[in-house]
Amino acid sequence: MTASTPRLQGVLSPVLTPFNADYTPDADRFIRHCRWLLDQEVGLAIFGTNSEANSMSVAEKRKLFDALLEAGLPAARMMPGTGCCAIPDSVELTKRAVQAGAGGVLMLPPFYYKGVSDEGLYRNFATIIDQVADDRLRVYLYHIPPVSSTPIPRAVVARLLKSYPGIVAGMKDSGGDWNHTKAMIEEFGPQGFDVFAGSENFLLADLRAGGPGCITATANVNPTAIMRLYKTWKQADADQQQKDLDATRAAFAQFPLIPAMKAAIAWKTGRQDWVHVRPPLVDLNAEQQQVLQAALDKVGFTMPNAGQLA
Numbered sequence: 001m002t003a004s005t006p007r008l009q010g011v012l013s014p015v016l017t018p019f020n021a022d023y024t025p026d027a028d029r030f031i032r033h034c035r036w037l038l039d040q041e042v043g044l045a046i047f048g049t050n051s052e053a054n055s056m057s058v059a060e061k062r063k064l065f066d067a068l069l070e071a072g073l074p075a076a077r078m079m080p081g082t083g084c085c086a087i088p089d090s091v092e093l094t095k096r097a098v099q100a101g102a103g104g105v106l107m108l109p110p111f112y113y114k115g116v117s118d119e120g121l122y123r124n125f126a127t128i129i130d131q132v133a134d135d136r137l138r139v140y141l142y143h144i145p146p147v148s149s150t151p152i153p154r155a156v157v158a159r160l161l162k163s164y165p166g167i168v169a170g171m172k173d174s175g176g177d178w179n180h181t182k183a184m185i186e187e188f189g190p191q192g193f194d195v196f197a198g199s200e201n202f203l204l205a206d207l208r209a210g211g212p213g214c215i216t217a218t219a220n221v222n223p224t225a226i227m228r229l230y231k232t233w234k235q236a237d238a239d240q241q242q243k244d245l246d247a248t249r250a251a252f253a254q255f256p257l258i259p260a261m262k263a264a265i266a267w268k269t270g271r272q273d274w275v276h277v278r279p280p281l282v283d284l285n286a287e288q289q290q291v292l293q294a295a296l297d298k299v300g301f302t303m304p305n306a307g308q309l310a
Contacts, residue, residue: 006076006103007103007104007138007169007194007212008043008077008079008103008104008138008140008194008212009194009212009213010041010042010043010212010213010227010230011041011042011043011200011203011213011214011215011216011219011223011226011227011230012042012043012044012045012079012196012213012214012215012216012219013037013042013043013044013045013215013216013217013219013220013223014045014046014047014048014049014050014051014081014215014216014217014220015030015033015034015037015044015045015046015048015050015051015220016033016050016051016052016220016258016261016262016265017030017051017052017053017056017064018030018033018273018274018276019052019276019277019278020273020276021273021276023276023278023279025056025060025063025064026273027063027064027067029273029274029309030064030067030068031067031068031071031073032308032309033220033309034046034068034073035071035073035308036305036306036308036309037219037220037223038073038074038077039305039308040223040224040227040304041223041227042219042223042226042227043077043078043079043103044068044073044077044078044079045078045079045080045081045106045172045215046064046065046068046078046079046080046081047061047064047065047080047081047082047093047106048081048106048142048215049081049144049147049174049217050217050220050257050258050261051081052258052277052278052281053081055278055279055280055281056278058084058089058092058093061080061093062092062093062096065080065096065097065100069100075097075100075101075102075103076101076102076103077103078097078102078103079102079103079104079105079106079140079215080093080097080102080105080106081105081106081107081108081142082094082097082105082106082107083105083106083107083108083109083110083142084108084110085110085111085112087110087124087127087128087131090107090128091128091131091132093105094107094128094132094137095132095134098132098134098136098137101136103138104138104139104140104169104170105137105138105139105140106140106142106172106215107125107128107139107140107141107142108142108144108148109121109124109125109141109142109148109150109151109152110124110150111148111149111150114149114150116150118153118155118156118159121150121152121153121156122156122159122160125139125141125156125160125168126160126163126164129164129167129168135166135167137167138167138169139164139167139168139169140169140170140171140172140194140196141157141160141168141170141171141172142171142172142174143171143172143173143174143175143198144172144174144175144198145175146174146175146176147174151175152171154183154184154187157171157184157188157193158187158188161188161191161193165191165192166192168193169192169193169194170193170194170195170196170212171184171188171193171194171195171196172196172198172215173195173196173197173198174198174199175198176198176199178202178205181195181197181198181202181205181206181209181211182205182209185206185209185210185211186209189210189211194211194212195211195212196211196212196213196214196215197211197213197214197215197216198214198215198216199214199216199217199218199249200214200216200218200219200222200226200229200245200249201245201246201249202214203216203226203229203230203233203242203245204229204233204238204239204241204242207230207233208233213230214226214230217257217258217261218248218249218252218257218261220261220265221252221261221264221265221301221303222245222248222249222301222303224302224304225241225244225245225248226245228241229241229242229245244299247299248296248299248301251292251295251296251298251299251301252264252292252296254291254292254295255284255288255292256281258277258281259275259277259281259282259283259284260284260292262274262275262276262277262283263275263283263284263288263289263292264292264293264296264301264303265303265306265309267289267293268303268306269303269306269307269309269310270310271309271310274309
């Protein structure tokens, strides 16, 4: 990655990690899934929330990342999740991503301790950036307080931007509050800080506000329709496209999202091993799978070329 490398834009997927029955990651299916997403023009936010990344070890993530690189997938289209509770783990994963030429890294705050101060959050991110010590680094802060219970306040963003201009490149805002996302775009967008919506539910709003797109779970299963809105958001049917995306998202959201998406892939590919999730998550039971399939049929859900994932 060089200073001239294009910044990540558009739609990225926190890529689902396929597990075997013994809960070990399946690198072959992971590569196929990533390649299928790239064929739909979706970027790869590997090791995000929906990747079950926080149920995986640093060694497992490095092995999967190296498998993608060895398979020839472009690192510049990747935004690996590298934020861990332990600073040395974050530094190790971030250094590997930068060395490989990743387009950026998505960095959670340290989320185990609650009620930490702005100073503590700043020191965490600053220490990682200082120890990586590479001008090629592009950090996208991961604001997901409904899950982490550790928000990244505006004051921390402002201080990081001042200290590390060009390196602190943006944010994934998964807070679920569009007004917060909009305020971040308005305040920090003019400084070159790209605020991705954390769900396709806000994709059209993000683009209309000057944002770069979205990093969204259901791009794992509905990439074609989401990318279509990204490409055609200025057209007359954009609002209807957004409503259709919302309906598909709602069908999945009846159930825990990760098991539901894996169940949908198992259904569309005929590979039942796609249902496996790593504990403490559990897969959908047969009745839940039937309800999900009926809801997805009702909204006209399809997965073009899903056979590539089999």
